[in-house]
Amino acid sequence: xxxxxxxxxDAAGIPLADARRLWRALGFPDAGDDAAFTDEDxxxxxxxxxxxxxxxxxxxxxxxxxxxxxxTMSRLADWQVSxxxxxxxxxxxxMQSGAAFEQLLVYxxxxxxxxxxxxxxxxxxVDAEQLAAGQTVGFADLVxxxxxxNGLDDGALATLVExxxxxxxxxxxxxxxxxxxxxxxxxxxxxxDATVGTEIALAVVETIGSDLDLPDVRVGIATGPVVMxxxxxxxxxxxxxxxxTTVARRNxxxxxxxxxxxxxxxxxxxxxxxxxxxxxxxxVEPITLRRHWSVDHG
Numbered sequence: 001x002x003x004x005x006x007x008x009x010d011a012a013g014i015p016l017a018d019a020r021r022l023w024r025a026l027g028f029p030d031a032g033d034d035a036a037f038t039d040e041d042x043x044x045x046x047x048x049x050x051x052x053x054x055x056x057x058x059x060x061x062x063x064x065x066x067x068x069x070x071x072t073m074s075r076l077a078d079w080q081v082s083x084x085x086x087x088x089x090x091x092x093x094x095m096q097s098g099a100a101f102e103q104l105l106v107y108x109x110x111x112x113x114x115x116x117x118x119x120x121x122x123x124x125x126v127d128a129e130q131l132a133a134g135q136t137v138g139f140a141d142l143v144x145x146x147x148x149x150n151g152l153d154d155g156a157l158a159t160l161v162e163x164x165x166x167x168x169x170x171x172x173x174x175x176x177x178x179x180x181x182x183x184x185x186x187x188x189x190x191x192x193d194a195t196v197g198t199e200i201a202l203a204v205v206e207t208i209g210s211d212l213d214l215p216d217v218r219v220g221i222a223t224g225p226v227v228m229x230x231x232x233x234x235x236x237x238x239x240x241x242x243x244x245t246t247v248a249r250r251n252x253x254x255x256x257x258x259x260x261x262x263x264x265x266x267x268x269x270x271x272x273x274x275x276x277x278x279x280x281x282x283x284v285e286p287i288t289l290r291r292h293w294s295v296d297h298g
Contacts, residue, residue: 001034001041012024012045013050018059019045025063025072061182068231072211135190136197136223136259137233138177140168140204143216143250145185164214171203180233188241190233194223194262198289201253209251216251220244221289223258236281243278244286253289259288267292 003011004146022045023120030158031037051057057065080101133220140147142164149157161184168187177191177200187204199280201219208217220242226235240256246253260270269290 003037004033004035005037006033007033007035008037008042008045011042012044012049014049020264021063021223022048022066023068025070027067027074038189038283065175072231075223114177127150131230132225135192135224135226135228136194136221136262137226137237138172138189138191138201138204138219138221138237139238140187140189140201140208140217140219141242141245142185142214143218146250148154148215150187156166160214166294167208167211167214168204171207172200175200175203179229186245188233190226190228194221194259195222195264196254197221198253198259198268201255202289203289205251205253217251218245219253220248220255221253222256223257223262240278240281240284243281243284246279246289247273247276247286254286255289257287260289263289 005019006016009016012019012104024030042158048062051064052059056131080136127286145165148161152160164185165182165187168189169179172187172189175191177189180188182188189197191200198221201221204219205217208214220240222237222240222244224235224237226233226237237256244254244256254273255270263270269292271288273286273288275285278284
């Protein structure tokens with residue numbers, strides 16, 4: 001049985017305008033007066049109303065969380081379909097395994113909630129919604145990706161991007177960092193301190209740069225206070241890390257002074273480059289980083 005948006009909102013006990021805002025926040029267009037909603041939609045909206053009635057959250061918070069859920073689930077659904085359902089037969093098989101994926105989804109979500117709460121405790125933040133903390137931010141960028149991608153077919157391009165993102169993801173998490181987001185030819189990550197961030201950046205250069213099946217890479221890292229909100233990070237270090245990649249030579253790590261100041265003197269070689277203008281930061285002296293050859297980095 002299907003229902004109109006007005007029928008669903010009336011049954012749940014929420015104004016129609018708010019119900020439509022939630023639907024749009026989830027990532028779907030307005031259905032107008034069409035009977036486009038199911039019993040599951042009605043139950044979900046009723047759960048939201050219960051949270052609002054019990055004063056667990058307010059409507060603005062629900063909208064922000066719904067927007068985050070929608071974006072995350074949209075990407076996950078696209079990934080699942082493109083990866084596991086390349087033909088009609090595979091689509092049917094993927095749907096049959098939906099219950100297992102649902103359980104894994106809840107499991108992964110709970111584990112990430114635990115990790116997010118642990119990060120919150122470690123930073124001693126009061127406002128979980130908008131957490132400001134000192135972080136080292138890294139931006140890894142493939143060299144010449146635009147021209148390269150123009151010469152690849154869709155399959156080869158998808159394989160290259162997936163390989164780069166997965167390799168970077170493994171390198172980041174294995175060393176204690178966290179991938180914030182991927183943008184096809186670039187990966188944004190954060191680390192709790194400059195040494196961890198530098199080790200991640202060097203590992204990305206050493207691993208990706210030596211892989212003949214991938215383009216060269218350059219990494220910019222910057223350290224300072226950032227705001228972590230709804231799964232993303234904002235602040236001067238984020239912008240500066242991205243700017244630094246534009247002056248980095250291929251397979252090099254470029255850092256700011258704040259990062260270098262927090263590193264142990266005996267582990268890395270730092271070379272200050274001539275100052276140059278960077279949009280939004282004025283004159284900046286980029287610093288190249290590499291390991292001391294005598295240091296064992298595994």
